[in-house]
Amino acid sequence: MTHEKFKLFSFSGKMKVLHLSWMAFFITFMVWFNFAPLLQAVKASLGLSTEEIKTLLILNVALTIPARVLIGMLTDKYGPRLVYSTLLAVCAIPCFMFALADNFVQAAIARFLLGFIGAGFVIGIRMVSEWFPHHELGTAEGIYGGWGNFGSAAAAFTLPTIAIVFGGEDGWRYAIGLTGVISLVFAFVYYNNVSNTPKGSTYFRPKNLGAMEVTSVPDFFLLLVMKLPMYAALALLAWKLSPAGIDMLTQTVVYLIYVSLAALYLLEVFKVWEVNKDIFTKPVPELHQYRFKQVAVLDILYFTNFGSELAVVSMLPLFFAETFSLDPVLAGLVAGAYAFMNLMSRPAGGWISDKFGRKSTLLFLTAGLAAGYWLMGMVDGQWPLWLAVVVAMACSFFVQSGEGAVFAVVPLIKRRLTGQIAGMTGAYGNVGAVTFLTVLSFVDYSTFFYVIAGTAMLGFVTLFFMDEPRGQIAEVREDGSVELIDVSHSKA
Structure with a gap:
């Protein structure tokens, strides 16, 4: 450092x-x-x-x-x-x-x-x-x-x-x-x-490449549960390509994909067991433990904020064009303001997290995200266009600042697993995008925005289970000595 x-x-x-x-x-x-x-x-x-x-x-x-x-x-x-x-x-x-x-x-x-x-x-x-x-x-x-x-x-x-x-x-x-x-x-x-x-x-490198390490028996089962939505999202994509969706794949091929996904999940269960079976017989010393619930909460938050960003960027030009009878070029420019906010909003979310604490920042930004999407759900053709754009940009600020705040926490959980934790959290963002775009194919725009707002409130509740990163995390050097890495000013 x-x-x-x-x-x-x-x-x-x-x-x-x-x-x-x-x-x-x-x-x-x-x-x-x-x-x-x-x-x-x-x-x-x-x-x-x-x-x-x-x-x-x-x-x-x-x-x-x-x-x-x-x-x-x-x-x-x-x-x-x-x-x-x-x-x-x-x-x-x-x-x-x-x-x-x-x-x-x-x-x-x-x-x-x-x-x-x-x-x-x-x-x-x-x-x-x-x-x-x-x-x-x-x-x-x-x-x-x-x-x-x-x-x-x-x-x-x-x-x-x-x-x-x-x-x-x-x-x-x-x-x-x-x-x-x-x-x-x-x-x-x-x-x-x-x-x-x-x-x-x-x-610092993980002891095994096959699966993520956990440090307690409850975390072993929580990891297996948190893996399921990723397989479900891939199954949902296969369904979209089936005769029931856009009819690119035959039903037989889709069933083969379902069976393959089930087999891959079982293989992953075996890999997770291989890497972590020792925790069932010998507890991990407290100094080297980390709580996987921290990862699970960040997964859920990123499902909502990055998942909704990917989904909303895809549909926002059409939403503005249809709601306010705009030509496609103008609608695209108006919708582009949502993505443009990334340049400032993500760094701002990270900076606020550095200054005011990880958990409190996430609580504030997730609440703002829920309120923003709730207001987006109320937008209709009676609104002035400028007000709808302001609401969309304000919503975008909370979405993207929330993404910045999530990844301000990811590296503070377990240093040698940072890539795997970031990978799983990032994957949940894509799972969210698949989920929300699928929802959009069945409902109107207002309901779509309300569903995201409801998901954000679920994330807000799960945040109360997250611990503020404090003190230090321990990693073992190749020579067997222990290095303590600061994750906060407090050593509490």
Whole structure:
């Protein structure tokens, strides 16, 4: 951990690592979301139907849920420098595949594989936690998350123009291919300019790669319960592709997917048992324990805030267009204000968390999120447009600040498991998006917003079970000695 001052516009030491990490995250999101802004051009060029376009959008997020968990494990084991660089380089390949696709099947395979790059976010969470002390960690993670997340908005603003500059029917191919080139080049930039820890610091690794470690018997069962929604979300995506949904897959294939998911869950139960079976016979010393309920609460909160953000960004242009009879361009600009807030809101959530405490900040922001979505549910055509935009932006502030505050807590639970905890929490955000978008397909806009508000209130209640991170967490060095890592000013 370095003790240099937090100078936002410095590009040396820990600030260099922070800036290069948010740039890596920015690029992963630019690549991940490079399809939506060029959707009409792709549709015309490949002769795709509306249902096939919807399928590509679903496939784009399908792999991200398990990928975030897997990437979190690999990050803890091999370090963020190697894993981030490898992800950026390897995912350039399906990006190029999509740019060169000639038909729906090729495009579908490429978009499915590109879901993996959406897992990049969790790598930087571990990297930033290694370089910043606890009293700056929320701010640093907020900048990483907020500025990196803006990659999706940057794709929306720039790629259509780049496609026009290249011109012709294949302009979209050059625009998407360019994002792949940027990803490939930055893989080498990142690898050659960062290290996993400051000089002299220890990079703590988990004892096992197969599953997350827990430190008590009740936590063992809670972990298994918290794994279930991730499998349920993947089953829900399969159902969306079934004859009952958009009819891309046959019912037989869908049943095979269900059976495969059940088998994978049972395999995961076995892996969790293998890694943690000792806790049933020998209690873990109190010094080395952590409470998995902390992770479970953060999962539920991220399900609501990031899950709702992904879902709302997808539907907000249409909501404004239909509610206020706006043309699509104006509706898109108005809705874009929601995503634009990320630049300030995530860092603000982390900063508030650093200054005023982790739990109290989350309680305040989650309550604001619930109130914001409740007001969104009341918006109709009788409202002045400016007031609806103000409500949407205020709601967006609480949503994205809440995301920043969640990831201000993630690195303070158990250092060597930070990647896995970030991976699971991040995956819950995608589970939330799948859930809320599915709800939207059955209900009107008002009910959709009320459902999110209700979910936020559930998260608010679970927060009372979370403990404020205090004192120190213990990690064991390779030589067997114990290092105590501060997680708060108080040693209580």
